[in-house]
Amino acid sequence: MNPSVFCRYCGEHILATDSSCKYCRSEQHLPSVYGGVPKNNAQGIFAFIYCLFLGVFGVHRFVYGKRGSGALMLITLGGCGIWWLADLITILAGKFEDADGNILSPIF
């Protein structure tokens, strides 16, 4: 059984190995754990915006499936801003992954 991931564009659940979304038909890029090469994607920009404005509440982690660390971030208010800043830099550096191992980067 293939693990499911979120479509990078419409957010529907699709198979990790699908090359395109069956809901919105947009082309997917395989996450690095499945041998894909990370590419610029729309989600990365959203991840950055979420993190920039709502990051201290862990919103970017909740949205991309990291509920445990998201809750911890909410309680600590982004680790008093330090964790928030670290996440912001991680996203900008193209190293931030969602719970499925998809790299969310706004810049490539």
Ligand SMILES: [Zn+2]
């Ligand atoms: Zn889609």
